[in-house]
Amino acid sequence: MSATADQRDIGGPAQPLLIARNLAKHFAARGASKSARVRAVDDVSFTLFKGETLGIVGESGCGKSTLARLLLHLIQRDSGELIFDGEPVGAPRGITVAALRRNVQMVFQDSYSSLNPRMPVQDSVAFGPFVHGRRKSEARRAARDMLVKVGLNPDLFGPRYPHELSGGQKQRVNIARALAIEPRMVILDEAVSALDKSVEAQVLNLLRALKQQFNLTYLFISHDLNVVRYISDRVLVMYLGRVVELGPSEAIFIQPLHPYTRALLGSQPSMDPAHRIEQPPVTGDPPSPIDPPSGCRFHPRCPFAEPVCAQRSPELGAWRERDSHVAACHMLDPASGHSKAMQ
Amino acid sequence: MSQTAALPATFADETSPAERVRGYWGTVGYRLRHDPVTLFFGAIVLLIVLMAIFAPLLAPFDPYKESVVLRLKPWGYRGHTLGTDELGRDLLSRLIYGARSSLLMGLVPVAIATFLGGTLGVIGGYAGRRVNAVIMRTMDVFYAFPSVLLAVAISGAMGGGMVNGMTALALVFIPAMCRVAETATAQVRSLDFIEAARATGAGTLTIVRYHVLGNVLGPVFIYASSLVSVSILLASGLSFLGLGVKPPTPDWGLMLSTLRQSIYVVPLSCALPGAAIFVTSICFNLVSDGIRSAMDVRL
Numbered sequence: 001m002s003a004t005a006d007q008r009d010i011g012g013p014a015q016p017l018l019i020a021r022n023l024a025k026h027f028a029a030r031g032a033s034k035s036a037r038v039r040a041v042d043d044v045s046f047t048l049f050k051g052e053t054l055g056i057v058g059e060s061g062c063g064k065s066t067l068a069r070l071l072l073h074l075i076q077r078d079s080g081e082l083i084f085d086g087e088p089v090g091a092p093r094g095i096t097v098a099a100l101r102r103n104v105q106m107v108f109q110d111s112y113s114s115l116n117p118r119m120p121v122q123d124s125v126a127f128g129p130f131v132h133g134r135r136k137s138e139a140r141r142a143a144r145d146m147l148v149k150v151g152l153n154p155d156l157f158g159p160r161y162p163h164e165l166s167g168g169q170k171q172r173v174n175i176a177r178a179l180a181i182e183p184r185m186v187i188l189d190e191a192v193s194a195l196d197k198s199v200e201a202q203v204l205n206l207l208r209a210l211k212q213q214f215n216l217t218y219l220f221i222s223h224d225l226n227v228v229r230y231i232s233d234r235v236l237v238m239y240l241g242r243v244v245e246l247g248p249s250e251a252i253f254i255q256p257l258h259p260y261t262r263a264l265l266g267s268q269p270s271m272d273p274a275h276r277i278e279q280p281p282v283t284g285d286p287p288s289p290i291d292p293p294s295g296c297r298f299h300p301r302c303p304f305a306e307p308v309c310a311q312r313s314p315e316l317g318a319w320r321e322r323d324s325h326v327a328a329c330h331m332l333d334p335a336s337g338h339s340k341a342m343q
Numbered sequence: 344m345s346q347t348a349a350l351p352a353t354f355a356d357e358t359s360p361a362e363r364v365r366g367y368w369g370t371v372g373y374r375l376r377h378d379p380v381t382l383f384f385g386a387i388v389l390l391i392v393l394m395a396i397f398a399p400l401l402a403p404f405d406p407y408k409e410s411v412v413l414r415l416k417p418w419g420y421r422g423h424t425l426g427t428d429e430l431g432r433d434l435l436s437r438l439i440y441g442a443r444s445s446l447l448m449g450l451v452p453v454a455i456a457t458f459l460g461g462t463l464g465v466i467g468g469y470a471g472r473r474v475n476a477v478i479m480r481t482m483d484v485f486y487a488f489p490s491v492l493l494a495v496a497i498s499g500a501m502g503g504g505m506v507n508g509m510t511a512l513a514l515v516f517i518p519a520m521c522r523v524a525e526t527a528t529a530q531v532r533s534l535d536f537i538e539a540a541r542a543t544g545a546g547t548l549t550i551v552r553y554h555v556l557g558n559v560l561g562p563v564f565i566y567a568s569s570l571v572s573v574s575i576l577l578a579s580g581l582s583f584l585g586l587g588v589k590p591p592t593p594d595w596g597l598m599l600s601t602l603r604q605s606i607y608v609v610p611l612s613c614a615l616p617g618a619a620i621f622v623t624s625i626c627f628n629l630v631s632d633g634i635r636s637a638m639d640v641r642l
Contacts, residue, residue, distance in 0.1 A: 072542050101544040114535035118367050118557040118640060124536070127553060128543040161640045174539075181543060 011086040018048040023080035040066040042241040053218040055232030063241040105178035109190035111170035115162040122158030128181040146176040168199035185217040240297040247325030257327035374637040381633025395442035404433035406440045440593040448578030456516030457567045464524025482518035498586040508587035527559040561638040568631025572624025
């Protein structure tokens, strides 16, 4: 397996697997005026290194799933650039969308609706290899092998239909389906969120094991901070379509820089009753992405907001290395004029 | 890791249930073969079809031979098992021959409408947006007219005859068929497994063939089979107006309308063509019911 992975690896281990630069996707807002745009993903940039797991966290509606679909070209980006292993995606000199999809696969949150209800699950898994030119019998054999790898007996579960499987089993099938065409990167969009806790833990461990086995790179989208902390090497925090913080997992969880990240972490109930907070860490709903707040998008809910926050949009600091920990907040920029920025 | 490593070892001990290695259509076939009700009514449909094909061998008399003396005779009169009609023709022979035009008028328009309407509906439902709007608004124009009136108008404009009648009926059924296919397709299209299939790099045709059709054909078939009996009845209506099958060709619908006048003389004979239509359509409906439940693997 590692031999084939080396073959496909063009730029060597140091070259990032995926670079997203200034990705943006705005949707026309229904029912609102013609000019209203939902800024689902706005100016998102990040780098995904080979072999790592990048967790993406944020509230519902912050653009996590839109970002995932942009990365796979399931929806067209409005602007920005995607570079897969050194090659721009969809550009004349880069790789095609088809080639991107051969390398990047996705596991969806809803394990039931992401399987064809009228197809035995082994055929669902075999569909990918079949599309990529394997004969039907070969594809089915590959699918059955893959079912073994995700811990399902192909004789027992392969011929079953999705409704005959439990949620955890279905999600295992979905993982097998994603891995069947031997991708290098897998986007897990809330892949374990719908499972109950014990099954979730099993599937997470399975994902870890498969990552080792197949040399995978994960983009792990979740709203569950514990899960993200458990599985991720680095974490990216999104708020209203923007990246607010990016850094190594432990650094973010131990010493969050952005007030939003702090609030997000504060929203988890503490194990220690003495430390439980009385006040909610963030109040109110996130503002509508149709007409996002000026400047820093978090400022209406931020306890440290000052006039500068409403005027200028803070820059995400320069991140050059794997381990750099950056956040888009005026308090971290001494030149911003924020009173707390002098530390 | 321990799970993935441990499981293959245990697989070897289990005896594999080999009977379940089949695809979706294999499963549907298996379920149909084990459904006695559907098999029984399917057999009756088959008998009716065979009766139509081998009508010349089965009919005891010439269905066109008229006789002034033998008009409206009761059942069993001089070898005419089911009596004679108002022109003295043998009713049993005419019923047997009538299956030909009735089945043609019942099946052909529905088959054409299923193919054309279904294709248009799947295209519209899958493509969405403008394409869908153009197709569905065009279909809506046909919805503005009651189906009987539309069939009469179309075949009236084209002139009588069986081929024109079938064309008219097909045109009447296409919009409804299209709508059924469009709704089913649009429903399936929004599900994650279509997106997952796109993410594997499959082209639109491959996705439609492997992921959409299996989910759309079910409702389409059900609707089509319920249309067969409607089609037979509408065809008899056309024949009654002189627009479909022309007398003296034996046709159940036509026979029903001509025997109608003799209902007080030979009531039993008058009911026969109606009974034939009833039995045929109920058999088609029950068979389609069976196919539907066989195709719904969740049941």
